[in-house]
Amino acid sequence: MRDRWMLAGGRWSGGTGGTTFTVRDPATGDPVGEVPVCAPGDVEAAVAAAARAAPGWAATAAADRGAALHAAARAVEERADELAALVTAEMGKPAADARGGVEAGAGTLRQYAELGPLHGGRTLQGGRAAADFMVREPRGVVVVITPWNDPVAIACGLVGAAAVTGNTVVHKPSERTPHTGALLAELLAGALPDGVLNLVSGDGATGEALAGHPGVDVVAHVGSTRAGRRVAVSAARTGAKALLENGGADPLIVDEGVDPSWAAAQAATGCFANAGQICTSVERVYVHEAVAGPFLDALAARARGLRMGPGSDPSTELGPLVDERHRARVHEQVEKAVADGARVLAGGTIPGGPGSFYPATVLAGCADDMAVMAEETFGPVAPVRAVASFDEALEAARRSRYGLAATVLTGDLARAHRAWRALPVGTVKVNAVFGGAPGGAAEPRGASGAGFGFGPELLDEMTAVKVVHLLADPG
Template sequence: MTIDGQAVQTTGTFGVVNPATGEVAEQAPDASREQLDQAMAAAAAALPEWRRDEPARRKALQAAADLMFARSEEIGRILTLEQGKPLGDATMEVIGAGVWLKYFADLELPREVIQDDDAAFVEVVRRPMGVVAAITPWNYPLLLAIWKLAPALLAGNTMVLKPSPFTPLSSLKLGEVLREVLPPGVLNVVTGGDGLGAWMTSHDVPRKISFTGSVATGKRVAAAAAPDLKRVTLELGGNDPAILLDDADPAAVADKLFGAAFMNNGQVCSAIKRVYVPESLYGDVVEALAAKASAAKVGDGFAEGVQFGPVNNKPQYERVSELVADALAGGARAAAGGKPIDGPGYFFEPTILADISDGARIVDEEQFGPALPIVKYNDLEEAISRANGTHFGLSGSVWGTDAERASEVAARLECGTAWVNTHLALAPHQPFGGFKWSGVGVENGPWGLYGFTELQVVHRSKA
């Protein structure tokens, strides 16, 4: 682990499974309560000097970005081993981390003058919150860590980072690499199970918790933060709808729909999770998507030409298997896929489910895996109502050749991001967050930066 700029060993370890084999590939350190206390103390001790020197912070973030670019394949191989995604995708995740770091290294920290007259000079400035506890998920462990680290550190905070126990190795490597450019204590990386996360959220040192993960865990994080009035940003689940309008061209949109549903093997919080299609286009859309799924190459992320690796972990593999089996038992048709792939590892066939509707669990719940239900509709108003009829509200998309009409429909979606003729178009300058149970607060852009700051009014009397 990384605590106070030093490599720290633990007496206990836990196994990290390679999802392509289902076998333990490495051991990761299991932090004790005392080591978490040490990490928090180191972050608190580093805070006064770190918050004082903004140019040094920007320089450090630029250097961190350069390290991500330079060591992208090395870190990417670790990511593929523990997460399962193809090596090319893993390497691009590390490069993406560098892009995010570069963006925030150059982002302005605004100061706003709201009064300057004979009576007073009054300025509104943004101050760091203090120590940030960051807890990250297993689908994009490195990139989503940087989504938190880059704005938090730019704002002058310090951090204790805990990755998912399914994917701790890449974050441990991140801590090791960034020791080269960050002062001791600014970033501390600790690993362990769910108990460690609970210790972090209830710890008396952090003033902010930034969490990405499930709705159920997010609610527990919010409850743990409440007694100490810790600030929280929660990026939680999504059940993102895509609505095709009656003027959509199935052949033209199939590639984009499939890519946005199955990116990272469907393990993306804002991926397309259900598609609503007018009856007149239904057969063509199902056929086009089924052809894409049937042609996809699934395998070990280190193998040449693989498009999709395994589901990351056994519980999620079992959940996807259960949801697909439940849909088929309820009368749905597997136009492609429909079952686990025989052999070792957590591999599941890319699956397109047809003849299915709302009420099926895989439509109503977030599957977070390589299975996509295609739902028929006859009335657009009904489709919009069904798309919005959920506790989730992360993102959604509308597809049609009349972009103005599609935009009008997209504006009626109850979600944090409404795309038109695209989906999963994410960027560092664009805020990302959810409505309803999909989250509290936003990440990315200046809005994400502001989430790691407190407003302070500086009022200087001239009287």
């Protein structure tokens, strides 16, 4: 069992909390380890350590902060196999996908290491006797609360952006992937001065205590909408800035005229990658009735053909869900949809044996008021509704309290342009469910959160603008 769960001011400990929780391998149900819940005093110590380190780190040259992030990226790359294995053991992600997330995290650290020293303000045109300019300054202590579905990449992005702009950080990883979070913190902190990165372990209550701490200036949270709202309320009480990427119910529109087999491959990737446990997974599908039949046949065939198994097996294409509690929630949505008239074309049943596996599931005949369409399922489920026109699909896709992302598959350029303008989401992808140029950033809308969570714009979120009017002659 690991005994280094709390980091404050460069000193590791097991925390002072008296309670623990067990993390289990979702493929086998076997325990990965016992993890302590940090006590309120541990939270106080971590925030205090970050506050003490803040002035010195803010005064550190931007180039030196960038160099520290490059060193952190090297440390992550050197232990990439170990980090990826922990991701697979704790949340079930297939090994290659887990390794890809670690590599993405190291790449993000390098991106911010280069962008940080270039991030600055601008001069203003004032009177000739004065100097007028805008500068960006670190906000202070940043709390980073990260999810379990991509624990390394997301943490590297938020911690990296906060640190390179001169902030200090207290990180609380998800209670479902605490071993991954602790090792990552060890690697990142080794490249930073004491107190710049601090760590606490715990559950939702620990996260809320951090978010509501009066010594915190920014709270960056990635996770469910319900948890994000609690974080936002806690931050509002102190005036801390909240950066939130919450849940989504991302639509996929399949237009008439597209190759239904190709469209089915795109839908399968969007719905089933990482067992549907991606923030921008496809959560609802609107397919034109002209191609609905062959599209559904091809999608169901792809779902049935996926090799389900433990993430440690290189041949696995569909790993387990993170735990049995989450699987029960996913299956409950599927069962309710079937009871309300949806038809199961593939999957839809809980397999026997150990682990929290759930098959890739395709549901036809879905309606927008079903929870499987209206809410975030976060599992390998493709709920499909046939529509009579592109306009009908677009109007249905627009109706959601979420606003994270959307995908449109169409060969009609005019419709593509109309769609990206009409969809009230942060990211619109045309003819590809995933992908995009490096550095692209988006702002989620509605129940999906607020603020940039990645890209160069995240550096703006982590800093505050100060306007200076400097008159050289006092009189």
